[in-house]
Amino acid sequence: MRLPRAQRWLPVVAAVLAIGAIGSAFAIAAARAGEPAEIRIRYSAFAPATIRAQAGRPIEIVLHNDDPIDHEWIVGDAASHERHRNGTEQAHDARPTEITVPAGEVRRTTVTFEVPGTYTFICHLPGHEAYGMVGRLIVRP
Amino acid sequence: MRLGTALSLAVVALLVAAGPMAACGGLIGPNGAVNLLRTTTLAGYHDGVEHYVTAFQFAGGGGSFGSITPLPGIPTAVEKGGDWTLQRLVRETSPAPPFAAAVGQSRDAAEELLKVRIDALDLTVLRGGAAEIGQWAKEHGFRLPPDAPEVLEFYAGRSPIFLAAAFDGDAAAARGQQLGDGTPVHLTIPTDAPWVPLRILGLGKAAEERIEADVFLLTDQRPNVLPTPIGRNGLELAYSEAASQPLLDDLRSDRGMGWIPTSGWLTKIAIDASADQLTFDLAISADGGRPSRVDAGFELASTGAGTDQNLRGAIALLVVALGAALALSFVLGRPAAGPMRPV
Numbered sequence: 001m002r003l004p005r006a007q008r009w010l011p012v013v014a015a016v017l018a019i020g021a022i023g024s025a026f027a028i029a030a031a032r033a034g035e036p037a038e039i040r041i042r043y044s045a046f047a048p049a050t051i052r053a054q055a056g057r058p059i060e061i062v063l064h065n066d067d068p069i070d071h072e073w074i075v076g077d078a079a080s081h082e083r084h085r086n087g088t089e090q091a092h093d094a095r096p097t098e099i100t101v102p103a104g105e106v107r108r109t110t111v112t113f114e115v116p117g118t119y120t121f122i123c124h125l126p127g128h129e130a131y132g133m134v135g136r137l138i139v140r141p
Numbered sequence: 142m143r144l145g146t147a148l149s150l151a152v153v154a155l156l157v158a159a160g161p162m163a164a165c166g167g168l169i170g171p172n173g174a175v176n177l178l179r180t181t182t183l184a185g186y187h188d189g190v191e192h193y194v195t196a197f198q199f200a201g202g203g204g205s206f207g208s209i210t211p212l213p214g215i216p217t218a219v220e221k222g223g224d225w226t227l228q229r230l231v232r233e234t235s236p237a238p239p240f241a242a243a244v245g246q247s248r249d250a251a252e253e254l255l256k257v258r259i260d261a262l263d264l265t266v267l268r269g270g271a272a273e274i275g276q277w278a279k280e281h282g283f284r285l286p287p288d289a290p291e292v293l294e295f296y297a298g299r300s301p302i303f304l305a306a307a308f309d310g311d312a313a314a315a316r317g318q319q320l321g322d323g324t325p326v327h328l329t330i331p332t333d334a335p336w337v338p339l340r341i342l343g344l345g346k347a348a349e350e351r352i353e354a355d356v357f358l359l360t361d362q363r364p365n366v367l368p369t370p371i372g373r374n375g376l377e378l379a380y381s382e383a384a385s386q387p388l389l390d391d392l393r394s395d396r397g398m399g400w401i402p403t404s405g406w407l408t409k410i411a412i413d414a415s416a417d418q419l420t421f422d423l424a425i426s427a428d429g430g431r432p433s434r435v436d437a438g439f440e441l442a443s444t445g446a447g448t449d450q451n452l453r454g455a456i457a458l459l460v461v462a463l464g465a466a467l468a469l470s471f472v473l474g475r476p477a478a479g480p481m482r483p484v
Contacts, residue, residue, distance in 0.1 A: 043291040044288065044291075067290040068276065068285070069285045069290060070279070103275050103279065104272055125284070127287050130347070131288065
């Protein structure tokens, strides 16, 4: 017997809704367990532009650069950013808070903030900060 | 009447000195350095061939710096342009030229289709997507500005052909080139869909920065263009008349300009826009038809991938709608809560 068209879609709909629900549940669980924070860079913008961490607990950050140009992810306080605005280093990879992400590549870093507060992460390549490559890392007590 | 080279260069130098040092097009200077100016452009279209003539002007500084220009097709020739073609066009359309108006103005490798050296300018015609062009620029010591990813993708989707111009400042100085000296470049591009890149003029600029440039069109008949120059969109129709015989004769006698037809229509479009206003290119229909919205950058070129994407989008929407309908029917189909009532 041939089912009416609407009924033939029902299994598909149910499967999609079920997969979505399971996926959401996993995502929430992962966030709770302190899984890596994923940041994508596209059109010279960070997404998401705000991430959260807990003081004293390491957080792994995965940076995906989807752009055809290099970018930086440098997190810190106002003084450290001021230093980078006038810096001359071509690339960063020695400190976990200062990462150069070449075009089309992925970089991982793990940082721990002992002091709660709001830190900014910025790409300090020429013109990128002014273009809006700025985000926030909120460290909760 | 043939104009003297010395005279025309003097005019250019004066215009540069008098005008704002802005209107740089598609710059990819290392560390964001901006020292190459692009001023006026001629896009002539005759017998299915676009002749793109533009001048790269030395604005001082040492080292190397450059610009990138998207093209509507693969050029069959890139050569030094006529010495005074652009100045002659300015004079024709501006009887008393206001100085400021004429200036101001997978990760595969990109394929190098053509390399030419003209004076202190190294020109390379490249084929590739945004990633490949970015990689090529990096390998050649250039750093693209932060808006480049979006702008390159805008162009690569419909014509992944670019002209990279690397200007050797030291060589220019050694050649005795002075501030404002122009190097005219003439590209011969067979295409059935001529267009002039405008959005690239805003590359590397802040949103509110002004872009001033002049685009001359020489076509067999009066062209239709998109967007229509209406002033408030940053484009103004400054001149639109049948090209005079003296003008055509003058242009034809300049270097490499033998293609100039015996009659034609001259259009001048003056650009005075903020960088964030120029989100389009200038599409041209030279045969009286409607200019292409794709060539103007208002629509994406329809590709197989795009069709697949649309199909996926439609299916996703359908699934969401069916899910909502299912949930609604479930809610409405439930027996009413509370005590049963007699029917």
